[in-house]
Amino acid sequence: MRRLVAVSLIALSLSACAAKPDTIVSAVPPAQPVAAPARVEPAPASLADLVKAVDIPYEKFTLANGLTVLVHTDRKAPIVGVTTYYRVGSKSEPKGRTGFAHLFEHLMFGGSENVPNFDIPLEGAGSTSTNGSTWYDRTNYVETVPKGAVELALFMESDRMGHLLGAVTQDKLDKQRGVVQNEKRQGDNQPYGLEDYAIGDALFPVGHPYRHSTIGSMADLNAAALGDVRKWFTDNYGPNNAILALSGDIDAATARSLVEKWFGQIPAGPAVPKVFAGPVDLPAPVTRDIADQVPNLRLTRTWSGPGINSDDAEALEVGMDILGGLASSRLDNALVRGSQQAVGVSATAQQHEQTSWLQASMMVKDGVPRAAAEAAFDAVIAKFLTEGPSEDEVRRSATRLVSQEIGRLEQVGDFGGKGMTLIEGQLYSGDPAKYKAQLQRIAALTPADVKAAMNRWLSRPVVAVNTVPGTRTEKGETLGGWGDEATSPAPKPDAKKPAPKLVTGPKRTAPAVAPVGDLAFPAIERGKLANGIPVTLVRRTSVPKVVISLNFDAGTAADALDTPGTQSLMLNLLDEGTQTRDATQIAEAQERLGATIGAAAGLDSSAVTLDALTANLAPSLELLADVVRRPAFRGEDVGRVRDQRLSQIAQVEANPSGLAARAIAPILFGADHPYGLPGDGLGSKAAVAAMTPATLSAAHDRWIRPDSLKITAVGDVTMEALLAVLNQSFGDWAAPATPRPVKDLSRPAPAPRPRIVLIDRPNSPQSVIFGGRVLPLTGRDQDKEALDLANEVLGNGFLSRLNMDLREDKGWSYGVRSMVPSPLGPRSLLVMAPVQADRTGDSIKLILADMAAFPATKPVDKVELGRVTDGNIRGLPNRFQTNMQVLGAVVTNERLGRPDNYIGTLASRYRAVDSRAIDAMAKAYLGRDGLTFVVVGDRKAVEPQLKGIGLPVELANPVDSGASSGK
Structure with missing residues (x-):
């Protein structure tokens, strides 16, 4: 892929949008509070009916x-x-x-x-x-x-x-x-x-x-x-x-x-000519250890398997899903929730035209002896091959896979859309409707089918590659090739040898782009539950699914009133056990329903999201309410998930981009600001290690409450039906007597102290550069579309100046990006650039030079202006193909206080932005002055390059998220 994949940084805001004037829907009459309902396992929709819903006529x-x-x-x-x-x-x-x-x-x-x-x-x-x-x-x-x-x-x-x-x-x-x-x-x-x-x-x-x-x-x-x-x-x-x-x-x-x-x-x-390349039977098992700068031992077991047209393809997909893909997988139940020897497991069938990778992995918990971990890991796989799956496991996996395919019907193009589904069927199988046959085969699978296929392929000799914590001794630059270069090198022609001149074809002229009409955004409807919880609905009927977001006024900024990492860990524990279900039962219930529940803390709000099939909406909401309202925070669950979180922090700190992202926010905002905690919201190891069931339960009661909740839904449901099922699950939720906590986002950030904070990561072939400063704006400041467009000119997009300069012209990076997120509180300017190690200093100089030139010596030109104005106007419909895209936009608009018709005015807002407005925004907010940089790289290679930049250099501890000592 040629693009840079954006890294999640400091709770980046969702894209903004709004809608036509809303339709007000009356609330149902108040209901008397009731006790927690007795749990009844829901009856999911028929798998055969779900398969029928997947259709792409062509x-x-x-x-x-x-x-x-x-x-x-x-x-x-x-x-x-x-x-x-x-x-x-x-x-x-x-x-x-x-x-x-x-x-x-x-x-x-x-x-x-x-x-x-x-x-x-x-x-x-x-x-x-x-x-x-x-x-x-x-x-x-x-x-x-x-x-x-x-x-x-x-x-x-x-x-x-x-x-x-x-x-x-x-x-x-x-x-x-x-x-x-x-x-x-x-x-x-x-x-x-x-x-x-x-x-x-x-x-x-x-x-x-x-x-x-x-x-x-x-x-x-x-x-x-x-x-x-x-x-x-x-x-x-x-x-x-x-x-x-x-x-x-x-x-x-x-x-x-x-x-x-x-x-x-x-x-x-x-x-x-066709290339023939099937699976390979190894004569004996192969084991190889790789030393790497990682916090945890990772074990993998890999077999080559058949291609996607094999009779075993669907059975292997489901079998590997049951082994380690489902949240209730065999590996999860045995090694993560059971013996707790692992902090993470997975299993997948990565299928290609003529072969596949059948792979299982185990991230070993710190302190667990390797021999014990390997024995337990291999025993789970062996037991699964002996026993085979249950009927319920097969049905749960099949339902989950079909539900995912239904979700993909929302997108017409791009990666994973309907066009790609049709093409891959034609390319690999000679049948654009191959997806139908695959889903029908999945729906018809029996436990015996899955057991037989898994035994056919996983009983063969295995490749065991294990990444062991230590000093990396191998270099990626020598890997990835044919494999016999040392003994039989290929001829190496002169890569600079001029090629003969070509005869080119006739000149052709590009056709004009037809005018684009105004965006027709679906209507926003509003209502209230019996207890006053506001409900927003955008009805869309393109697929039989509904996404629902519960947004609470909390977020990682709430950790300023608690302990760093509290919100994230508390939300992570919601689906680990309730008063009536344990973690496995919650996972199994989601899988039977084809539903997905996720919880995460943004910067300003904590959200719990449900992705459900319309046919299973009521039981899915009952499950959601149980998870949100009645979490148990049992001691054994808290201890297990706390250990996983400590491992996650260690993994992030071993990742150069993650380490840089954790370091930048405390430097920019300071320890006293709610935005001054590590940007990923994970907290520190010390803070997380000290969390108890009591502290997490108290945080839940303090922040997850009905009087700080807004519910937003997008999908195939009417407001009348939605209010009815929501009232059954949330309408009797009473607010506590304690006042709602208030986050103080008005605290001033420290005065900028431009410098380079260097975090040493030895043996790094690349450096990650992260620069930023706090802006004198908040996300609620309106009419700042010109700033967003100016940032597209500077660094937010493939054609931006920073990316074209460092990537396309110099070839020093795979991609550079600048961002101006829109939280409720202060906005910030951020620049992220992974660059080859020997060009770290040159890259910072180039970034500073490009920022200084805009607009002083290089104002926005006509091509750039047309690209960011006309391009955004014409591209508006593309931004709202899926229910989740619409949901994120509506939630963002509500949080930032934008009117419901905001998206309807975006085209005219963009048309009103001229070159003078873009240049003015660049001059006011996107200049180089006041920038602080965090650089994660090999100090020996990088530090000498930083001396001529004109900024003081400080060294930082790689695991303390920004604390630095002067140099």
Whole structure:
């Protein structure tokens, strides 16, 4: 994937939106308080009925040049997902060219003969997201565009399919090579970041197409030449090796006309030979230990399995889910809740076209002897193979998987949307409706089916790769390649050798983007429960699901009145036991209902969220109420989850990005401000270790109360029906006699003290740079859209100045981002940049220079202005495809005091923003003055680079979240 995946930082706010004028719905009459209801296990909806709800109608046609086209019509919004797959991935790479499929994917975004830059016109047209990814079997490209920009998207996809090579230069190749190498460094730099290399090496023999990593080896990336680029393109990127899906507000007749117009003249490429690469039976078990800078021993057990078209595919998916995917999985019940030898477990069936990774893992609790952990881990797997699953386990897993698939129907394009579902069925199975057969097979599975499949594949010799805490001795830069380089090196041509000149195709002109109408946001309805709890509903009927959020006025800022980490740990314990259910019973109940309950603390509010099937809404809400209103906080549960939280803090502190994020908030806001605690809300080890059932129960009673609650729902339910079921679960909840606690967000932050705080992390191939300062604004300050747009120019987006400079031009980073979150209290400016270690100082200088230039010497230009104004206006419908997106927007608007019609005014607000407004906001809030930087990296490599920046350097303890000593 070519994009930087954003890191969750200091409770980033959800995107903002609002709606049409609300419809007021009367509350039902008050009811008398009642005792906690006796628990009755709910009767879930039929699994067969759920499977019937999953449907993606489509039409299919093929052009004369071999391009296969799939069209799905969905008129719920004026947007179209454009998804293109090529049947080429890392398994297609020859020796000496590992990582090339992914490198080429990056090059495909660098412009074609008629399009200098793909992102600028697409983002200006409102595309979200414009992205691509590479995996073993395929390379894909996605964009979701307004209906009026479909022809532009097809022109651009066709131009890079048929008119690319004339625009690929040595300079572009070198820059994207640097970006990809930094993507590799970023992954390798993570805790356990070398594990996958070792698993692939042990699981498959040298030369097996699935053996080497998709990111490849540094040596092979360095060797890639322009001649390789041309051969890869001509061999693999013909229309006969591609599938195009158009999903959304379009019909097959319109699609055929446009596709013929733009793709029809592209000649077919050579026939692409199929790669055959099935699972491998090892002659004997393989064990390998990897030393790494990690806090916990992690054990993995991996088998190669069959591909997605195997008769065993669905049984293995369900079997691995029961083993370690479900919240009530065998591994969870035995090792996390049972013996408590683990602080985390998992099991998955990662399925590809011709093989799969069947993998289970155990994160061993600190202090547990390794031999005991391994024996217990292997015993759970062996017992499952002997016993097989129960009927209830199979049904719970199947219901959960079907519910997840129903949720994916909300999205027309992008990664995981309906277009991708259809294409992958066609690509891997020759059937766009393959998903239906898969779900039907899952629904029909018996325990005997699952047991037989699991025994067929997991009784074979296993690969055991174990990451052991210690000093990392291996380097990711030497890993990921073919595997026999030391004994049989591949020829390495001159990567800088000029390629012969090409004959380019005829000039083509991009079509215009049609006008985009105003966004039609669904109506907001309001009501109240019998006890006065306000309820907000946005009704959407595209899928038979409902998401409900309970938002309490608390959040991690509430920890300023308690102990750091209290809110997060208390919320984490809600589903670990109630007065009538234990943790396993809660997990099993969710799985039977196809529901998901999650709880998390943002900066200003604590939220408990339910994702439920409409058919199971009433029993799902009964379960939600039990979890929220009647948590038990039993001593054994608190002790177990507290130990998991201590391990989680250790894991975050071993992660360079997590460590930097924990350090920045205390530095910016100071210890006395509610926002001055570590930004992830986890607290400190000392504070968490001291928490007891009594303190957590007191925090629950203090903050989780009906008079600080707002309920928001989005989905397939009427207000009348919603109020009825909510009153059954929450309408009798009485507020306590104690007054509501008040967080003081008006406390001043300390005066900025610009400096660089260096946290030493030895052996780091990358440094993580985190800069920031507190702004003289709060989230409630209105009419600041120009600031958000100015930040898009500076650093919030792929085409932003910081990202284009450090990533696309210099190749020093996989991605840079700036943020201006909108909490209730003070806003802050944050800049995050993971960069190669030897360019740490240069990167900080460049960040400061880019910020100083905006707008002093480099004001916003016309292209940037059009991209952030017109692009946002046209892209508004894309931002609200899913129930969860709408929910987050409504909740954010309510929290910040925005009117219900806010989203209806966004287009006019953006149109009113001119270059002077953007420049003024950049000058006032986005400048370099007052910035403090946290740098997590190898001190020996980094510290000498910081001397010429002009900021004092301090050293910080890597585990105290910001306490520093002067130097």
